[in-house]
Amino acid sequence: xxxxxxxxxxxxxxxxxxxxxxxxxxxxxxxxxxxxxxxxxxxxxxxxxxxxxxxxxxxxxxxxxxxxxxxxxxxxxxxxxxxxxxxxxxxxxxxxxxxxxxxx
Amino acid sequence: xxxxxxxxxxxxxxxxxxxxxxxxxxxxxxxxxxxxxxxxxxxxxxxxxxxxxxxxxxxxxxxxxxxxxxxxxxxxxxxxxxxxxxxxxxxxxxxxxxxxxxxxxxxxxxxxxxxxxxxxxxxxxxxxxxxxxxxxxxxxxxxxxxxxxxxxxxxxxxxxxxxxxxxxxxxxxxxxxxxxxxxxxxxxxxxxxxxxxxxxxxxxxxxxxxxxxxxxxxxxxxxxxxxxxxxxxxxxxxxxxxxxxxxxxxxxxxxxxxxxxxxxxxxxxxxxxxxxxxxxxxxxxxxxxxxxxxxxxxxxxxxxxxxxxxxxxxxxxxxxxxxxxxxxxxxxxxxxxxxxxxxxxxxxxxxxxxxxxxxxxxxxxxxxxxxxxxxxxxxxxxxxxxxxxxxxxxxxxxxxxxxxxxxxxxxxxxxxxxxxxxxxxxxxxxxxxxxxxxxxxxxxxxxxxxxxxxxxxxxxxxxxxxxxxxxxxxxxxxxxxxxxxxxxxxxxxxxxxxxxxxxxxxxxxxxxxx
Numbered sequence: 308x309x310x311x312x313x314x315x316x317x318x319x320x321x322x323x324x325x326x327x328x329x330x331x332x333x334x335x336x337x338x339x340x341x342x343x344x345x346x347x348x349x350x351x352x353x354x355x356x357x358x359x360x361x362x363x364x365x366x367x368x369x370x371x372x373x374x375x376x377x378x379x380x381x382x383x384x385x386x387x388x389x390x391x392x393x394x395x396x397x398x399x400x401x402x403x404x405x406x407x408x409x410x411x
Numbered sequence: 412x413x414x415x416x417x418x419x420x421x422x423x424x425x426x427x428x429x430x431x432x433x434x435x436x437x438x439x440x441x442x443x444x445x446x447x448x449x450x451x452x453x454x455x456x457x458x459x460x461x462x463x464x465x466x467x468x469x470x471x472x473x474x475x476x477x478x479x480x481x482x483x484x485x486x487x488x489x490x491x492x493x494x495x496x497x498x499x500x501x502x503x504x505x506x507x508x509x510x511x512x513x514x515x516x517x518x519x520x521x522x523x524x525x526x527x528x529x530x531x532x533x534x535x536x537x538x539x540x541x542x543x544x545x546x547x548x549x550x551x552x553x554x555x556x557x558x559x560x561x562x563x564x565x566x567x568x569x570x571x572x573x574x575x576x577x578x579x580x581x582x583x584x585x586x587x588x589x590x591x592x593x594x595x596x597x598x599x600x601x602x603x604x605x606x607x608x609x610x611x612x613x614x615x616x617x618x619x620x621x622x623x624x625x626x627x628x629x630x631x632x633x634x635x636x637x638x639x640x641x642x643x644x645x646x647x648x649x650x651x652x653x654x655x656x657x658x659x660x661x662x663x664x665x666x667x668x669x670x671x672x673x674x675x676x677x678x679x680x681x682x683x684x685x686x687x688x689x690x691x692x693x694x695x696x697x698x699x700x701x702x703x704x705x706x707x708x709x710x711x712x713x714x715x716x717x718x719x720x721x722x723x724x725x726x727x728x729x730x731x732x733x734x735x736x737x738x739x740x741x742x743x744x745x746x747x748x749x750x751x752x753x754x755x756x757x758x759x760x761x762x763x764x765x766x767x768x769x770x771x772x773x774x775x776x777x778x779x780x781x782x783x784x785x786x787x788x789x790x791x792x793x794x795x796x797x798x799x800x801x802x803x804x805x806x807x808x809x810x811x812x813x814x815x816x817x818x819x820x821x822x823x824x825x826x827x828x829x830x831x832x833x834x835x836x837x838x839x840x841x842x843x844x845x846x847x848x849x850x851x852x853x854x855x856x857x858x859x860x861x862x863x864x865x866x867x868x869x870x871x872x873x874x875x876x877x878x879x880x881x882x883x884x885x886x887x888x889x890x891x892x893x894x895x896x897x898x899x900x901x902x903x904x905x906x907x908x909x910x911x912x913x914x915x916x917x918x919x920x921x922x923x924x925x
Contacts, residue, residue, distance in 0.1 A: 309689055313899070314740060314741045316741060316743060316773045316774055316776070316777065316842070317773070317774060317813070317814075317842045317844065317845030317846075318840050318842065318844035318845040318848055319688075319689060319773065319842040319843075319844045320689060321688075321689045321691070321737070321741035321773060321846065322689055322690055322691050322741075322877075323691050323737060323738060323739060323741040323742075324691075324716075324738055324739050325740060326717070326739060328633065328715060328747070329631075329776075332778065332780040333780055335780070335783075336648060337777035339781070344679070348615040348617070349614075349615075353915070374614065379874055388897060398615075400615070400616075400617070400618040
């Protein structure tokens with residue numbers, strides 16, 4: 308019986324095996340509205356902002372090249388650029404935080 | 412020329428085609444543990460039953476020096492033969508000829524045998540071993556793929572279609588297998604992906620081996636694209652033959668009856684399941700305890716193991732089994748298990764195979780990942796498939812049947828023809844702990860000893876609702892039966908439902924949540 312693990316469903320603990328897919332599932336990360344992230348893996352073609360610079364909502368901050376398309380990534384809000392995580396030529400995976408903006 | 416000379420010429424021509432890509436290419440193929448296209452067909456079909464067509468088909472491409480290249484059979488072998496004495500149509504791509512690449516004549520050979528299979532209402536088996544589109548033939552090879560996909564879709568639900576991946580099957584080519592009913596893969600030989608490791612590396616900078624990206628194990632365990640996994644080609648052909656032994660040859664027939672046989676002893680059905688609903692067991696033991704010869708052919712054995720699907724026989728009749736597996740993830744319904752079960756239910760329904768559902772389900776798997784992966788949409792597939800199915804539907808509730816899981820698992824409400832329940836069944840809106848915590852929240856919180864009160868309330872709820880008799884009192888359960896009566900009841904139910912007739916409201920087709 309020792310090989311079984313416990314899984315809780317509706318307050319009941321069941322003895323069972325847990326699949327690798329279940330154990331390796333992605334933990335939920337709350338959305339940070341100030342983060343500009345890569346929606347697709349690709350290469351950074353250009354970065355238009357520096358740390359400390361102020362940006363408006365909709366300003367293009369980064370150009371991300373992916374699937375032969377140059378994607379213009381915009382700031383979601385108005386504020387100050389708190390952190391720039393990438394530079395020209397960097398390759399980024401999907402979902403990476405590229406720029407962090409602190410709301411004004 | 413005398414007739415003998417003409418016959419000699421024919422045999423010379425045949426020999427050239429049968430040599431395929433030549434000795435060197437054949438040797439390379441064998442070094443990879445692979446048989447040649449014709450050897451594969453021989454191994455799959457009944458002995459000496461294969462007849463090849465379109466041997467002398469040639470391409471007429473001219474660009475990129477293609478006019479100087481002779482490609483025997485244009486890289487694919489097609490024909491008909493028999494399995495268990497009944498006719499089947501086959502094609503096998505020949506990797507030794509131009510890497511089994513698909514040009515227009517190659518595709519036309521395939522579509523011709525597909526049309527033939529559909530017209531004659533016989534199963535189609537496609538053996539895939541191809542580098543992909545024949546780039547020299549440009550858009551003509553795209554035409555070829557499109558024509559194949561279209562026919563896969565037309566034939567779907569009319570004849571069983573089986574895909575065998577015995578080599579690379581990459582890019583657009585993967586969509587023909589994906590449109591067919593069953594995909595067979597072999598360890599270390601099968602490779603399936605839309606974009607290969609090299610493209611992924613250049614575009615995304617991610618490094619991964621072909622095996623880890625789209626090998627047999629990945630598609631059997633993680634993606635769910637494959638239905639049967641074998642260690643080598645011979646084992647694979649044997650399991651295709653075994654699968655076909657359970658199936659009808661087309662959608663207007665029923666599967667062939669075999670000699671009825673008792674389950675093999677060694678299983679006492681009554682001792683498999685504990686009456687404590689939190690204790691695990693292997694539900695396949697229940698299936699083996701009730702079916703002929705205890706012979707159960709499991710499908711997608713390694714994928715979404717929390718639900719078990721497969722074929723077996725009862726009294727010589729084929730039945731499709733769908734069963735929650737308490738051994739894995741407590742037998743919950745989730746995105747993958749819903750997807751797996753729903754497609755199987757639709758296959759059974761299309762091919763006149765009665766569905767026997769064994770229920771022991773705690774509900775749906777909670778979690779952000781499940782909600783965000785669309786467990787609502789995927790879970791709905793089970794409801795849709797069971798509701799739409801008009802084949803005999805027989806349900807046995809072994810133990811838990813809680814909430815939405817109860818409804819989804821072929822309940823009376825989705826028009827099960829027979830619902831049996833064991834005395835251990837607990838048919839309720841949710842498990843006793845969860846229910847008591849909600850119903851008696853105030854009593855528990857305001858009592859002097861909340862933990863003790865909670866336990867008392869859980870016991871009270873269990874006594875009142877955790878049984879089959881509330882559902883039986885409403886007629887949602889037809890009979891409460893002893894575990895040892897299960898086989899007898901299933902045999903009877905299959906006999907009674909043999910000529911079941913129901914008709915759904917006429918429509919072009921539904922819009923399932925797929």
